[in-house]
Amino acid sequence: MSGSEFVPLSLTPMLIGILAAVACALPGNFLVLRRQALIGDAISHVVLPGIVVAFLLTGVIAAWPMMLGAAGAAVVAVILIEAIRRLGRIEPGAAMGVVFTTMFAAGVLLLEQTDTSTVHLDVEHALYGNLESLIWLDATGWASLLDPVALAGLPVELSRILVTLVAVVGFIWLFWRPLKLSTFDEGFARTLGIRTNLLGLALVIVAAVAAVAAFDAVGSIIVIAMFICPPAAARMMTNTLEGQVGWSVIFAILSAVLGYVLAGYGPMWLGARDAVSAAGMIATISGLILALAARFGPCRTRSGAPVQV
Amino acid sequence: MLRDALLLQLGYNATLVAVGATLLGISAGVTGTFLFLRKRALVSDAISHATLPGICLAFLLMVALGGDGRSLPGLLAGSALSAWIGLLCLNWLTRNTRLAEDAAIGAVLSVFFGFGIVLLTVIQTLGAGRQAGLEGFLLGSTAGMLWADALVIALGGAATLALILLIRRPMTLVAFDPEYAAARGVPVHRVDLAMMGLVMAVTVVGLKIVGLILIVALLIIPPVTARFWTERSDRVVLLSGLTGGLAGYLGAAISASAPNLPTGPIIVLVAFAFFALSLLVAPGRGVLAALLRHFRFQRRVHLRQGLLALAQGQPIFEQLTLRLLRRADLVRADGVATDAGRARAAKALRDETRWQIVRADQTHEAAAALYDGLRDIETVLTRDQIAEIDSRIGGPQEVPA
Numbered sequence: 054m055s056g057s058e059f060v061p062l063s064l065t066p067m068l069i070g071i072l073a074a075v076a077c078a079l080p081g082n083f084l085v086l087r088r089q090a091l092i093g094d095a096i097s098h099v100v101l102p103g104i105v106v107a108f109l110l111t112g113v114i115a116a117w118p119m120m121l122g123a124a125g126a127a128v129v130a131v132i133l134i135e136a137i138r139r140l141g142r143i144e145p146g147a148a149m150g151v152v153f154t155t156m157f158a159a160g161v162l163l164l165e166q167t168d169t170s171t172v173h174l175d176v177e178h179a180l181y182g183n184l185e186s187l188i189w190l191d192a193t194g195w196a197s198l199l200d201p202v203a204l205a206g207l208p209v210e211l212s213r214i215l216v217t218l219v220a221v222v223g224f225i226w227l228f229w230r231p232l233k234l235s236t237f238d239e240g241f242a243r244t245l246g247i248r249t250n251l252l253g254l255a256l257v258i259v260a261a262v263a264a265v266a267a268f269d270a271v272g273s274i275i276v277i278a279m280f281i282c283p284p285a286a287a288r289m290m291t292n293t294l295e296g297q298v299g300w301s302v303i304f305a306i307l308s309a310v311l312g313y314v315l316a317g318y319g320p321m322w323l324g325a326r327d328a329v330s331a332a333g334m335i336a337t338i339s340g341l342i343l344a345l346a347a348r349f350g351p352c353r354t355r356s357g358a359p360v361q362v
Numbered sequence: 363m364l365r366d367a368l369l370l371q372l373g374y375n376a377t378l379v380a381v382g383a384t385l386l387g388i389s390a391g392v393t394g395t396f397l398f399l400r401k402r403a404l405v406s407d408a409i410s411h412a413t414l415p416g417i418c419l420a421f422l423l424m425v426a427l428g429g430d431g432r433s434l435p436g437l438l439a440g441s442a443l444s445a446w447i448g449l450l451c452l453n454w455l456t457r458n459t460r461l462a463e464d465a466a467i468g469a470v471l472s473v474f475f476g477f478g479i480v481l482l483t484v485i486q487t488l489g490a491g492r493q494a495g496l497e498g499f500l501l502g503s504t505a506g507m508l509w510a511d512a513l514v515i516a517l518g519g520a521a522t523l524a525l526i527l528l529i530r531r532p533m534t535l536v537a538f539d540p541e542y543a544a545a546r547g548v549p550v551h552r553v554d555l556a557m558m559g560l561v562m563a564v565t566v567v568g569l570k571i572v573g574l575i576l577i578v579a580l581l582i583i584p585p586v587t588a589r590f591w592t593e594r595s596d597r598v599v600l601l602s603g604l605t606g607g608l609a610g611y612l613g614a615a616i617s618a619s620a621p622n623l624p625t626g627p628i629i630v631l632v633a634f635a636f637f638a639l640s641l642l643v644a645p646g647r648g649v650l651a652a653l654l655r656h657f658r659f660q661r662r663v664h665l666r667q668g669l670l671a672l673a674q675g676q677p678i679f680e681q682l683t684l685r686l687l688r689r690a691d692l693v694r695a696d697g698v699a700t701d702a703g704r705a706r707a708a709k710a711l712r713d714e715t716r717w718q719i720v721r722a723d724q725t726h727e728a729a730a731a732l733y734d735g736l737r738d739i740e741t742v743l744t745r746d747q748i749a750e751i752d753s754r755i756g757g758p759q760e761v762p763a
Binding site (some may be wrong): 058086087089090091093094097098099120137139141142143144146148150151154155157158159162165201274275277278281282283288289316320327328329330332333334335336337339340343347352353354355359 | 398401402406407427455458459460461462463465466467468469471472473474475476478479481483484486487501575576578579582585586587590601603622623624626627628631632634637641647649652675708
């Protein structure tokens with residue numbers, strides 16, 4: 054395949070896929086270890102009402118209001134889950150189930166009630182994203198990477214997800230020690246004076262920001278899959294947190310690249326004409342990686358823990 | 363319009379949908395209760411998302427065999443099969459690897475759903491328009507429901523309810539105390555699988571009406587709602603079925619009464635309204651009841667402390683205490699105790715002295731453990747015991763004015 058075809062059509066979607074996958078997998082490591090993996094699931098459901106409300110308030114499909122709306126909805130959801138859990142004394146899983154299904158239902162209802170026929174906003178789009186359409190039309194070949202005029206035409210989603218990834222990496226790098234401590238031994242972390250509640254909330258917010266930025270480009274399936282599958286697979290490979298984070302980044306990149314290539318070119322190899330959903334394929338590949346790790350990973354079993362009934 | 367809808371006067375299709383939604387709500391509420399009591403509510407989320415690849419594969423298979431591809435029983439059979447595979451994956455991941463259940467749920471959910479989306483796009487490329495029915499399974503589509511579809515839903519719902527009646531006792535036992543159940547010889551793992559099988563049946567039956575994303579709500583919200591009202595598991599099951607059925611019926615009726623009101627989301631929102639109401643006003647576990655309990659406790663503490671202060675002749679500065687004492691006619695407006703107030707104060711001080719003796723005495727150990735500064739000593743000790751204690755204190759002494 055020539056650069057003149059690859060660079061404009063496939064380079065940017067692939068890059069965006071990789072960046073989104075890594076941005077979600079990094080906080081996902083901590084969420085999986087803290088048994089909060091389903092926060093990612095909840096966030097990706099409540100993003101829909103947030104986006105719809107933002108659209109209703111501003112009347113336009115623009116990136117920033119929608120991201121703000123989505124982030125706001127995520128924070129509202131986290132607060133509601135916590136409130137219902139404490140006020141009603143309900144187990145966290147059920148509280149989460151109550152909140153995210155209700156907010157998602159409200160989002161669908163709002164969407165049906167408003168006239169969105171003139172704009173591109175629907176439930177399917179929210180679920181699958183539109184990774185394939187994030188092409189770089191100004192590019193003509195590999196040389197365009199050095200051409201400032203062509204670079205100005207890069208899809209905005211790329212720079213947005215890049216900024217998000219930098220922010221996520223910055224957060225984890227800055228708070229590495231407290232995060233590690235409070236993840237494995239919250240009581241000990243508290244005695245050292247680490248404010249674990251605040252840190253936990255910050256982690257959820259960082260995850261929400263990553264989810265919202267990724268959601269914008271790749272849809273909610275990738276978001277949930279990348280929060281959980283690469284960290285879970287990495288968990289089977291090593292016993293150290295550093296190793297786990299490293300493996301999860303490798304797995305995330307691998308799923309994004311393989312998934313994108315298989316979705317875009319796989320059907321053609323099999324003789325079909327059209328590509329299949331890249332978002333769905335990336336999630337599928339991450340699942341295959343997890344399955345392989347769960348079957349053959351060196352650290353896949355619980356060590357020392359009794360077998361659960 | 364809404365009245366017509368509630369009385370099933372809006373035509374054949376609306377009536378079918380309302381009846382189907384009611385049946386679905388009942389069976390989802392009843393099934394979900396066991397899931398909720400077992401603290402595995404979100405497993406249903408994984409199961410429901412795992413139905414998507416099965417639907418698509420069944421469609422592809424039926425098309426390949428020369429059919430139309432949209433026969434509901436065929437699609438439901440496919441969805442059940444893939445949900446079962448998802449469930450087995452979930453169980454295998456939690457039992458044989460170090461992953462916690464929530465990570466396994468998330469993994470199964472996202473991977474199966476992602477694969478389903480891939481298959482959906484494959485179907486889209488096969489031929490224009492033919493996949494239209496399939497996307498309806500994401501959020502449910504009740505428009506154009508056929509008598510045969512309603513029959514499938516009704517039969518499925520009834521079969522689920524019958525199965526639950528059969529195995530409700532082992533399921534309750536496992537939900538409350540799996541170790542005890544195992545010791546009694548109940549096959550915990552198989553009961554768990556059966557419970558999940560029921561959840562899967564409800565999910566499959568509900569695909570047509572509320573869709574696979576929102577069916578979770580019908581499995582989780584009614585049991586949580588019912589739990590507020592009672593502490594007995596059989597009543598939770600009944601109430602939950604009732605709430606679910608009512609939400610299904612009302613939701614279907616509301617959605618039929620006006621355009622642009624999708625059935626699935628409306629049913630979920632009605633269920634949530636019941637939940638919110640219960641959270642607020644349920645006796646015992648509700649928020650209002652908790653607030654009332656708090657205020658009642660606060661009043662007792664203030665009254666007690668006020669009486670002790672009166673008895674010892676200390677001035678009271680706390681406004682709430684003064685207000686409570688005045689309202690009970692124990693002090694006058696200028697803060698001086700009335701006769702009744704002096705008597706009650708003397709009694710409070712004497713009770714306090716009695717408690718001191720009780721707490722210092724080893725023979726009253728059990729009673730002393732109940733001391734919290736508020737409890738009336740008469741509710742803990744017999745009259746003879748109090749008389750014996752009083753004989754150690756001596757007779758009534760003058761209360762300082």
